[in-house]
Amino acid sequence: MKAVHKRTPVLKDCPTHYCPGCGHGIAHRILAEVIDELGIQGRTIGIAPVGCAVLAYNYLDVDMIEVAHGRAPAVATGMKRTNPDSIVFSYQGDGDLAAIGTAEILHAAHRAEPLTVIFINNAVFGMTGGQMAPTTTLGQVTATTPAGRQARGEGYPLQVSEILALLPGTVYVERCALSGTVSIKRAKAAIKHAFELQMDGAPGLSLVEVLSPCPTYWRMSPGDAMKWIKEEMSQVFPIARLKG
Amino acid sequence: MAGKISIDTERCKGCGLCVMICPKKCILTAPDSNQNGYFPAQATNAGCTGCAQCAIVCPEGIIEVCWDDAERIRIVEIAGKPDAPRLIEEKA
Numbered sequence A: 001m002k003a004v005h006k007r008t009p010v011l012k013d014c015p016t017h018y019c020p021g022c023g024h025g026i027a028h029r030i031l032a033e034v035i036d037e038l039g040i041q042g043r044t045i046g047i048a049p050v051g052c053a054v055l056a057y058n059y060l061d062v063d064m065i066e067v068a069h070g071r072a073p074a075v076a077t078g079m080k081r082t083n084p085d086s087i088v089f090s091y092q093g094d095g096d097l098a099a100i101g102t103a104e105i106l107h108a109a110h111r112a113e114p115l116t117v118i119f120i121n122n123a124v125f126g127m128t129g130g131q132m133a134p135t136t137t138l139g140q141v142t143a144t145t146p147a148g149r150q151a152r153g154e155g156y157p158l159q160v161s162e163i164l165a166l167l168p169g170t171v172y173v174e175r176c177a178l179s180g181t182v183s184i185k186r187a188k189a190a191i192k193h194a195f196e197l198q199m200d201g202a203p204g205l206s207l208v209e210v211l212s213p214c215p216t217y218w219r220m221s222p223g224d225a226m227k228w229i230k231e232e233m234s235q236v237f238p239i240a241r242l243k244g
Numbered sequence B: 001m002a003g004k005i006s007i008d009t010e011r012c013k014g015c016g017l018c019v020m021i022c023p024k025k026c027i028l029t030a031p032d033s034n035q036n037g038y039f040p041a042q043a044t045n046a047g048c049t050g051c052a053q054c055a056i057v058c059p060e061g062i063i064e065v066c067w068d069d070a071e072r073i074r075i076v077e078i079a080g081k082p083d084a085p086r087l088i089e090e091k092a
Helices: A023-038 A052-058 A072-082 A094-100 A102-110 A160-166 A181-199 A222-236 B017-021 B053-057 B069-079 B084-091
Strands: A002-005 A044-048 A063-066 A087-093 A116-121 A170-177 A205-211 A241-243 B003-007 B027-029 B041-043 B063-067
Touching (some): A023 A181, A044 A052, A072 A102, A072 A116, A087 A094, A094 A102, A094 A116, A102 A205, A116 A181, A160 A205, A170 A181, A170 A222, A181 B053, A205 A222, B003 B041, B017 B027, B053 B063
Parallel strands (some): A170 A205
Antiparallel strands (some): A002 B063, A170 A241, B003 B063, B027 B041
């Protein structure tokens, strides 16, 4: 017997703290596999966010730093400018990147910083108890929108990737989903491409948005959460290569 | 049997994604809970083709997939894929 799929050494051999069926586990794994395949474990610096993935440094066996909420692109900028040979990525959720950290990501992209940003979009604030995030879809029930999100009063879902794709400072923006084996493979290919661009010295920011299931706060089974991404969430956040 | 998977049941959180995704339905939910109180996925390996879809969706990364080499080579030869010679070399 020959092993064809086994745990990559970049992913530490320990249990995660995530809920059953959480997309962060899948995202960590594909990220670790990409770092392993590219052979950049020794020179990669990761920036962990505030949110459910706050303990990402416990799972990824690369140099990582934990920063204030939303400030990952700002710290990543400093890291990349002082260590130009390093591969710097930030791993951010939608509360981190699309709510409190909008200014940081916008200006990091505007300055054309050669960073890689992994943007995990699960449409709620997971760590604090499933409150409405800017990316919550219209009509979606959360802890703070018990009657569903209404455009009047609560606004529309924020499509950060589309905004960033308009800026000349980004070289690559793609939205993927973790809604099945095919889409997970596509997400992995997109993350790999984003890292390769940075390794090749592309003059700008590469961002991969990943639609990720949150079964706990969507109040669904993990299987239904994946279906919900495919059928509902991808209508609001179309799966597409937006730039590059 | 061409494929075989092994699941670390003590670390499984019983999310059931592998059970849902397996095209051959050869993963079941165990009737007994593990030490953390989850009902883990259990591999029966009956009819497993080693497609690794379960390992791709597993959020915990605790599924390992193996292929029976001889069987694999036979399948590739039948399919007549261009990478067949490489696989035979690997076996040798």
